[in-house]
Amino acid sequence: MTALLEIKDAVVRFAVRGGVFRSAGSIDAVSGVSLKIEAGQTYGIVGESGSGKTTLARAVAGLHHASEGSILYRGQELRDLPESQFRKLRREIVMMFQDPIGSLSPRLSIKSLITEPFRIQGMKDRDLDAEAKRLLAMVGLPPEFASRYPYQISGGQARRVGVARALALDPKLLIADEPTAGLDVSIQGEMLNLLARLQDELGLAIMIITHNLNVVRQITDRVGIMYLGKLVEEGDTDTVFANPRHPYTLALLAANPEPDPDAQLMRIELQGEPPSILHRPTGCEFHTRCPFLQPRCSRDVPAWQLDGAAAHRCHFPASWTGSEVEPS
Amino acid sequence: MTVLDIRNLSVSYATPRGELKALREVSMTVPERSIVGIVGESGCGKSTLISAIIRLMAPNAQVGAGSVAFKGDDLLTLADAQMRALRGTEISMVFQDPMQTHNPVLTVGRQMMDIQYRDALSKAEKRKRAADMLALVGIPDAQARLNQYPFEFSGGMRQRIAIAMALMAKPSLLIADEPTTALDATLEVQIIKRLRELQDDIGCSILFISHHLGVIAELCDEVVVMYAGEVVEAGSVRDVFHSPAHPYTRALLECDPGHIKEKTRNLPTIPGSIPDMVNLPGGCIFADRCPMRFEACATRPAMAEARTGHKAACHLIKVEETA
Numbered sequence: 001m002t003a004l005l006e007i008k009d010a011v012v013r014f015a016v017r018g019g020v021f022r023s024a025g026s027i028d029a030v031s032g033v034s035l036k037i038e039a040g041q042t043y044g045i046v047g048e049s050g051s052g053k054t055t056l057a058r059a060v061a062g063l064h065h066a067s068e069g070s071i072l073y074r075g076q077e078l079r080d081l082p083e084s085q086f087r088k089l090r091r092e093i094v095m096m097f098q099d100p101i102g103s104l105s106p107r108l109s110i111k112s113l114i115t116e117p118f119r120i121q122g123m124k125d126r127d128l129d130a131e132a133k134r135l136l137a138m139v140g141l142p143p144e145f146a147s148r149y150p151y152q153i154s155g156g157q158a159r160r161v162g163v164a165r166a167l168a169l170d171p172k173l174l175i176a177d178e179p180t181a182g183l184d185v186s187i188q189g190e191m192l193n194l195l196a197r198l199q200d201e202l203g204l205a206i207m208i209i210t211h212n213l214n215v216v217r218q219i220t221d222r223v224g225i226m227y228l229g230k231l232v233e234e235g236d237t238d239t240v241f242a243n244p245r246h247p248y249t250l251a252l253l254a255a256n257p258e259p260d261p262d263a264q265l266m267r268i269e270l271q272g273e274p275p276s277i278l279h280r281p282t283g284c285e286f287h288t289r290c291p292f293l294q295p296r297c298s299r300d301v302p303a304w305q306l307d308g309a310a311a312h313r314c315h316f317p318a319s320w321t322g323s324e325v326e327p328s
Numbered sequence: 329m330t331v332l333d334i335r336n337l338s339v340s341y342a343t344p345r346g347e348l349k350a351l352r353e354v355s356m357t358v359p360e361r362s363i364v365g366i367v368g369e370s371g372c373g374k375s376t377l378i379s380a381i382i383r384l385m386a387p388n389a390q391v392g393a394g395s396v397a398f399k400g401d402d403l404l405t406l407a408d409a410q411m412r413a414l415r416g417t418e419i420s421m422v423f424q425d426p427m428q429t430h431n432p433v434l435t436v437g438r439q440m441m442d443i444q445y446r447d448a449l450s451k452a453e454k455r456k457r458a459a460d461m462l463a464l465v466g467i468p469d470a471q472a473r474l475n476q477y478p479f480e481f482s483g484g485m486r487q488r489i490a491i492a493m494a495l496m497a498k499p500s501l502l503i504a505d506e507p508t509t510a511l512d513a514t515l516e517v518q519i520i521k522r523l524r525e526l527q528d529d530i531g532c533s534i535l536f537i538s539h540h541l542g543v544i545a546e547l548c549d550e551v552v553v554m555y556a557g558e559v560v561e562a563g564s565v566r567d568v569f570h571s572p573a574h575p576y577t578r579a580l581l582e583c584d585p586g587h588i589k590e591k592t593r594n595l596p597t598i599p600g601s602i603p604d605m606v607n608l609p610g611g612c613i614f615a616d617r618c619p620m621r622f623e624a625c626a627t628r629p630a631m632a633e634a635r636t637g638h639k640a641a642c643h644l645i646k647v648e649e650t651a
Contacts, residue, residue, distance in 0.1 A: 257542030
């Protein structure tokens with residue numbers, strides 16, 4: 001069976017200007033990412049700022065051009081697909097953008113915003129009033145919201161409008177870029193519950209981009225951990241959380257303090273800051289910050305190693321025993 | 329000794345719709361050499377509280393009542409010149425967004441020397457102090473980096489520079505307004521650890537504002553929980569996080585996905601939304617969202633002691649006592 005979405009060795013490259021009229025070469029914001037998302041599945045992409053997660057998402061949505069590799073949607077190659085053909089696919093692949101208020105045009109009413117997809121796709125036969133009502137009900141907003149404008153609604157409500165607009169055309173794949181960033185914890189839960197409910201009802205696959213590990217643990221089936229444009233660990237969410245192997249995954253988990261002053265914390269702290277992708281480190285690209293650095297790490301690029309329901313790229317994978325991190 | 333003692337502080341904003349009561353009878357203390365956290369969601373009054381302490385309030389803000397005592401002096405009645413003398417020396421602040429804290433067209437060294445304008449030191453001495461401070465917050469090669477501009481530093485480094493600048497004059501009170509929200513998780517831990525060490529070295533107190541419960545648990549000694557402009561609970565971090573006495577605190581802790589170990593398709597939420605602070609409901613401020621509401625909630629509860637040093641504004645505490 002072909003997966004709903006299959007990304008193979010995708011590279012997204014940007015040209016870098018170094019001063020006036022002088023090209024300084026290029027950077028690979030996404031540098032050889034492979035993953036599969038099945039229909040109805042939730043896939044989480046985790047990583048820090050600059051790790052390339054949003055670029056990857058935008059490449060899938062056709063907003064960035066992949067320079068190498070392939071992006072297959074139901075077996076169809078999306079890379080190099082002309083915009084006119086991609087537009088038809090946008091009924092099935094939709095994106096929810098990060099900034100909830102900023103992604104809504106301030107001059108359009110909520111009704112215009114959530115029914116815009118019908119107009120763009122030329123579905124003139126639809127009763128837009130009825131559709132607006134249906135979509136608002138679906139995301140749990142009262143029908144009178146149709147006549148409001150973005151400045152009249154709260155951040156949490158704006159997210160719901162974003163969901164309604166994304167789901168207007170009954171898509172198969174929803175790409176959600178940081179769906180909970182900037183929301184209060186009490187509203188975060190509402191948003192995630194809404195996504196989970198809609199997924200059950202509509203059978204849609206969701207690709208979630210986030211840096212919030214708690215969100216990933218709660219709602220995803222599979223997870224990919226990104227660092228400098230590459231996946232370093234990937235697999236079944238429960239497996240990765242129970243037994244993280246890559247030191248970067250461990251560090252991310254350790255950097256997620258629990259709301260309990262007596263919590264037993266994984267004490268693993270990274271030194272320094274992420275290196276620039278203009279100057280990628282040699283060997284394992286994480287070696288400049290890795291607490292378990294060995295001579296080999298700066299020389300050889302680690303290959304994927306399968307470990308149960310997950311895989312990682314590390315020469316010396318560590319393990320978490322529940323109280324201590326043990327380097328191998 | 330108490331560094332900061334806020335008593336019954338009420339602040340409101342004049343708006344076209346009427347008076348917006350952003351803070352109502354807020355009381356809290358920050359003891360010497362301690363880290364006190366303030367938690368609360370958007371609209372709870374955290375920012376208004378900070379601006380009242382450093383007296384940098386919006387033009388339409390008005391202090392209705394109360395006092396903000398800093399080492400015994402009421403900041404609200406100080407002359408402008410006296411207040412200005414305190415800011416940056418005795419009370420300093422780290423803001424949320426490290427990208428916008430610094431002047432982009434001046435080198436970091438210049439900015440760090442400029443803020444020492446009060447000290448009668450030579451240029452070389454000021455520069456040395458700036459370099460020492462940078463080294464203290466963990467910026468390698470501090471001497472050379474003084475000549476760089478803010479854009480040459482990453483977000484995590486810029487926030488550390490902001491902390492270095494805030495601590496330069498060895499203040500008695502550092503106010504940190506969500507200093508880590510704009511940073512990545514691994515950098516967040518670095519900053520928190522550094523803050524804790526510096527607080528220890530310098531011996532200052534920190535008022536740490538955050539909506540991230542995990543960070544508060546990790547860093548603070550005491551915590552104050554605010555909801556819709558009121559303090560609803562205060563106590564040691566351990567007491568408040570382990571046995572929350574106010575239903576809002578309980579709900580907030582339950583909502584934090586960091587607390588939920590079992591995977592679920594139905595995360596807990598707090599139904600409803602915060603009340604309109606122009607037309608406040610009578611009685612307990614949390615009543616209309618509270619799962620444990622009963623008749624007494626029609627009147628406003630006073631802060632009551634749940635256990636020594638742990639207080640909450642809830643009628644249930646009295647009920648449990650008499651039961």
